[in-house]
Amino acid sequence: MPSAKNSRLPWFGEGKFPLYLAPMAGFTDIAFRHLCKRFGADVMVSEFVMCEALLRDAPNVWETIEFTEFQRPMGVQIFGSEPDRMAEAAKAIEERLRPDFLDLNFGCPSEKVTRAEAGCSLLRNLPLLGKIAGAVRHALPNTPVTAKIRIGWDTDSIVASETGKILEDEGMEALAIHGRTRMQGYKGDADMEVIETVARERKIPVIANGSVEDWERIHHLANGATCAGAMIGRGALGNPWIFDRIKEFLRTGEIPPAPTLEERIEALCFFAEELLRSPLGQTRGDSVAWMRPKLKALLKDLPHSRKARVAIDQANNPTELMTVLETISARVAAL
Numbered sequence: 131m132p133s134a135k136n137s138r139l140p141w142f143g144e145g146k147f148p149l150y151l152a153p154m155a156g157f158t159d160i161a162f163r164h165l166c167k168r169f170g171a172d173v174m175v176s177e178f179v180m181c182e183a184l185l186r187d188a189p190n191v192w193e194t195i196e197f198t199e200f201q202r203p204m205g206v207q208i209f210g211s212e213p214d215r216m217a218e219a220a221k222a223i224e225e226r227l228r229p230d231f232l233d234l235n236f237g238c239p240s241e242k243v244t245r246a247e248a249g250c251s252l253l254r255n256l257p258l259l260g261k262i263a264g265a266v267r268h269a270l271p272n273t274p275v276t277a278k279i280r281i282g283w284d285t286d287s288i289v290a291s292e293t294g295k296i297l298e299d300e301g302m303e304a305l306a307i308h309g310r311t312r313m314q315g316y317k318g319d320a321d322m323e324v325i326e327t328v329a330r331e332r333k334i335p336v337i338a339n340g341s342v343e344d345w346e347r348i349h350h351l352a353n354g355a356t357c358a359g360a361m362i363g364r365g366a367l368g369n370p371w372i373f374d375r376i377k378e379f380l381r382t383g384e385i386p387p388a389p390t391l392e393e394r395i396e397a398l399c400f401f402a403e404e405l406l407r408s409p410l411g412q413t414r415g416d417s418v419a420w421m422r423p424k425l426k427a428l429l430k431d432l433p434h435s436r437k438a439r440v441a442i443d444q445a446n447n448p449t450e451l452m453t454v455l456e457t458i459s460a461r462v463a464a465l
């Protein structure tokens with residue numbers, strides 16, 4: 131396991147290798163986070179919210195970053211391009227939610243975000259990136275601030291090392307690095323060498339991200355002396371068991387069996403209840419259409435699950451949906 135690094139964050143240190151659930155807008159809502167926490171995710175980060183949206187109390191924005199005590203340690207992630215406004219938004223979050231840390235997004239590749247000189251585009255304006263980090267840090271003396279970056283804009287401008295130094299100098303307490311460039315989007319291999327180089331250069335913990343759930347890769351990361359943790363994104367979608375499985379693998383060296391059918395159906399029912407209880411569930415009233423893809427994702431690759439998926443599609447309201455799920459669960463128990 132990696133050696134202890136300088137950090138106020140107690141989930142890092144000697145003998146520890148925390149697994150983060152990556153922030154994923156539209157997916158890592160409060161219900162999905164609960165599910166992943168149950169199955170072994172150690173640290174969670176909210177999906178990103180625009181600082182300006184928070185400051186003007188835009189509809190649903192506070193609900194997006196809400197979390198439960200069970201989900202701690204929990205970070206809230208914001209993005210924006212103006213240091214003072216970012217600091218103001220961070221302060222508002224600290225006062226209202228008291229997260230365990232505040233995370234700054236310097237990695238979002240979306241055109242809408244980069245056009246506004248936020249997210250990944252700040253990797254092309256490192257002085258401004260540093261100012262944002264510093265302003266937020268000074269605004270939050272009592273809440274650790276962390277950052278998430280990509281390795282650069284494109285292969286000709288890999289700036290992870292320079293960015294890591296700036297962020298550490300500005301007082302960031304940890305750094306998550308997605309090992310792809312902005313131009314790669316979400317495709318292609320993530321460059322673990324760049325991530326590990328930054329991890330060696332920095333005193334603060336570096337968290338590796340970018341298809342890290344590959345067994346060999348996670349074994350290498352957890353047993354090397356560079357990265358202090360790993361962050362899993364798409365590998366957890368429809369697959370919240372990944373965290374416990376990785377932990378077991380790291381303990382035993384054996385690839386653990388996939389979850390049983392019963393475990394999958396139990397998780398499905400639990401997730402449906404959490405979704406209905408979530409702020410979004412409360413505002414959607416009788417509609418369950420928004421829940422269907424989220425639920426069906428948990429059945430992906432499951433043989434003979436077509437009938438169950440069709441039944442979920444045919445449920446028209448929460449009562450019908452829960453009846454369908456109870457029926458599926460009873461059938462599986464009787465197998």
Ligand SMILES: Cc1cc2nc3c(=O)[nH]c(=O)nc-3n(C[C@H](O)[C@H](O)[C@H](O)COP(=O)(O)O)c2cc1C
Binds near residue numbers: 155178
């Ligand atoms: C649908 C989707 C939404 C995402 N939203 C965010 C976000 O809100 N904040 C963020 O820092 N990264 C976001 N990401 C990037 C992920 O956190 C992660 O860095 C990326 O998916 C690479 O990790 P992976 O290969 O394990 O999926 C998003 C990725 C996806 C696929």
